[in-house]
Amino acid sequence: MHSSLPPPPPPPSAATPIRVVPDIPGRGRALVAARAIKPGEVLLTDSPLLLYPALDSADGSFSSSFCGHCYRTLAAGVSRSPLASVRFCSEPCRAMALLSSHTPWACRALSMIRSAGRLPPPLDGAEGRSQVAFLDFRRLLSLQGDAGDHASPELPLALHSLMGSLSPPLDPAGFSPELTAALLSKDRMNAFGLMEPAGVGSGGEVEKRVRAYGIYPNASLFNHDCLPNTCRFDYVDGGSDRNTEIIVRAIHEIPEGRELCLSYFPVNWTFKERQKRLLEDYGFSCACDRCLVEKGWKEQDEEEEKRTTRRGDGGCRGGRRRGLPACLLLREIHVPEGNCGGTLAPLPPSPQGVTSGVMECNACGGLRKGDDPCDDGGGEDDGIVVDG
Ligand SMILES: C[S@@+](CC[C@H](N)C(=O)[O-])C[C@H]1O[C@@H](n2cnc3c(N)ncnc32)[C@H](O)[C@@H]1O
Incomplete structure (x- = not known):
């Protein structure tokens, strides 16, 4: 006679999405996708030490x-x-x-x-x-x-x-x-940094202030990429008693084995600004795909780059840069500075695995729906259009 059967294994999509790699040469510990990951999937929820x-x-x-x-x-x-x-x-x-x-x-x-x-x-x-x-x-x-x-x-x-x-x-x-x-x-x-909700200063500029700093033991294992495939959110004013947790979600589809990276600062910084911060505070020179492309841009383009990157174009509007994959990806995930300068990631998929198609901003919490936020019709960016 059989005793009671063991419970069925969880469906494959429920398997843990993250694997820790103990040492990638030149990068130290790293987190990689343990399986294919869907846009918006929650990869990690972490409490502060x-x-x-x-x-x-x-x-x-x-x-x-x-x-x-x-x-x-x-x-x-x-x-x-x-x-x-x-x-x-x-x-x-x-x-x-x-x-x-x-x-x-x-x-x-x-x-x-x-x-x-x-x-x-x-x-x-x-x-x-x-x-x-x-x-x-x-x-x-x-x-x-x-x-x-x-x-x-x-x-x-x-x-x-x-x-x-x-x-x-x-x-x-x-x-x-x-x-x-x-x-x-x-x-x-x-x-x-746990951010204050973005406010508007007396001169009409967007003000972003850090409310508190936290050290999160698991999230600290994410390495940096200037075009990250993950994005972290916090909901400090949320009702839960776990309001100081941070949540990391996938920005787009990620294949099994790919390294999972965050950006350590807003994605709209210029090449020079990013390299300086990474060297001074983190002790490395970034050689990500975006940096390899932008390294070749001419010095005198710095000011134009700053303007266009802040505006949300990823430096793409200079004609010859249009169409670079890095520019296009950046424009999909970055909210222009005139709005809040945050990064967008999709809301989590449904329990059945259906992706939402709605992007959430990690700075102001606004939501944006639409398949083609990169449409470069020459007009101004719409920014966040669906109210959170
Ligand atoms: C927050 S920790 C990330 C986890 C770290 N790799 C570890 O072993 O604990 C930041 C450090 O990781 C390394 N790192 C992060 N991103 C990197 C990258 N893109 N290239 C090289 N090193 C990187 C640098 O040493 C950096 O100071």
């Missing part, structure tokens, strides 16, 4: 327009932290923050440094200790970025001595200058 708020570039304070713990946009009726500029959306968020990133000691230290440049005396007892238990430190240490990756060692050394002065409540054992330098490198190479 570590999240921290961005400083307001105008005055160096934390923004008070979102919660200092869950990072959602604040409504009225918020509670404050001991550090007056940080606000929370609810008492539970405030209580959680006071136990982790906003301990009384940490807030007092920041207030005193900002107001008088003085360091606070150490506090006795558990109340002063920053809790880092939530942080999977070993996972963080496994990410790309080493102590030796700094062009100049002064910044990590200065930070380390500041931390040393501040650290009595922490256990400084093993917290060497090398570890501080390595952590800074890891942050530079792996942090993802």
